[in-house]
Amino acid sequence: MYTTKTSLFWKFVVYAVLILGVAVFIIPFIYMLLTTFVDNAYTLPRPSEVFSVTPNLDNYETVWNRNNFFRYFLNSLLIAGVSMVGSLFLGALTAYAFARFQFPFKEFLFRMFLFTMMIPVVLAIVPQFTVISNLGLVNTYAGLWLLYIGGGVVGSTFFLRGFFETIPKELEDSIRIDGGGNWRIFWNIYLPLSKPALGTMAIFSFSGTWDEYFVALTIIKDEALRTLPIALMMFQGQHASNWAWIFAASIIALLPVVLIYIIFQKHFVKSGLSEGSMKG
């Protein structure tokens, strides 16, 4: 249909657009990386300074040893890790119920669930804080997990319900014939078949809580218990900020998210696990 000439032309256009897209995404990142090598960036360095810089790790070293950065890094790992597992697990259970069980007011309940997603954090913070305070959970990770997991469950339920519903119901029969119950169906069929969805959700959930600043600062009062985004904000001064430090700290903070992405992205490719599991 196409002559070689036109197809070559289109190939060229497609590649040009793709390369342009890559450039648009990666240049700010490279710029940020280069800025971390600048000394004394109390004023944002100019492009000429940024592109003539010699790479060094001085700012990374300063940042790592400042404002309890390392301690906060570990705190954040614990908080984001537990929240991720918690919201994923509870979300999967809830989604299973919504996908496979019939009960009164099911759709109404589901809508209510979704509705809570639409309330901005800033509006909810005072009532949330009052509740956490009445439970005696201010300044504890338990209080923070309660809010993070509570908030995360909604998102993962919404996401996983749709995925669960695509899993053929007939697969359950094999378990039922062998005398297995709902738990076994959930654990041995739904979870393994939903790995792509769970992987995606894990990345969302982890990066969501890893970046979270506002709720963490409100619930956690002790300096020693604070999380990484709070440490990042500490680099913003009242009158002047060292941008090289802020960017260096941001790059360090970015690493775990990149790592999590690398771990779970394998599962993206393996979609359609249930294909061929049944005849016809």
Added chain:
Amino acid sequence: MKTPFSKVLGILSIIALLFVSACSSSDSSSEESSDGKVTIEYWHTYSDQEEKVLKEKIKPIFEKEHPNIKLKLTRMPYEGLKQQVIAGVSGNAAPDLMRMDIIWVPEFAKMGALKEVSSLDGFDKVKSSVFESPMATNMFDGKYYGVPVNTNTKIAIYDKKVLDQAGVTEAPKTMQELAAAAKKAKDAGAKGGITVGGANAWGVLPYFWSLGGKLTNEDYTKMDGFVNSPESVKALEQIILWKKDGLLSPTILGGEPGAWDGIKKHEYMMLDDGPWFYSVLMNEEKKKEDPLEYTVRGLIPEGPGGSRSVIGGEDLVIFANSKHPEEAWTFAQWMLTKEPQKLMSETGLIPTNLNAAKDPEFLKVPFVKEYVDQLETALPRTPIPQWSEFEKVFNLNIEKAIRGKMSVKEALDDTAKQGEAILKK
């Protein structure tokens, strides 16, 4: 059906156990009074260098002099700080004391979040020992809700190189001289003359006031006829005229290079800024040039309204739901005495305590003299609870006028109209 359900329960209980253990381990560190000491919590926003002095000098001395009180310091980031305080107050989890931006005090006082201090023992003594205008920032409804812990203001800072190129030999004393110098600098090739930080109250007010503008009447109850008076219109028109003549640096509308950058690279003639300009830039580890060497300092040039800079700084407030108000007040009083004030001033913070500010040792800090002098004529931003709300209106209208989207008269009339409505709230 039974077996899987019990498994779920099992897993849930494991999660619950995790919660409880995490909860108990962190709880133990927050509350302690085993040794009969009272712990007061102090929220602050000191910078790195300032925090060091606070932790290593102030805290040990205070605790030694007051063996029954323990000071717990918590440094707060700026981002969303106000919401943090609101959440803390409404959730009964505010600290005992806080070092808070002066313009927040009336607002929180109106909310009922702060403890009135003017009726406490020793208040009069504190009041007579500090500068008057910083003290005034604590007033709400005729009573005081805090004490000023440090103050600051902005002065005029000139780039020596640019002045030389323009053939100007000394810092301009009046607004006319300033404009003339900026013209010469511009003609000599400078990228910018007068560097106003932004089209907002903090940036514009020193010029607006010095050029004769006003925001309210004397007792801060009326805006109509003041913020839109002929003098105010003339003041803002003058600033806009400078802009049209190219005498202002692009920073007023957020243009590049930034204010500090422009001065550091000898591209702007003058900026107005606080003592942090020196304390931050002098502390840079690998600085190419010393800011003391390449700048000249002067008071904000005088105009029809005098030399009027704007007061910044922080007040020390006690929260209404503090569990240890007496001990908190003891600390607040102590913090305003000469010794701790002097210690904190080592970092470039200007003491509010008169004796500490006039101490020869403090005045030896190479850049502070002009700041202390400027404080005598500097004005606080209107100390009303509605300031933050009014500021938004003011900033927006000023920017519109500067961008030429609105005439100066219209912009200030609208500010007056909206301001009056805000004042009535």
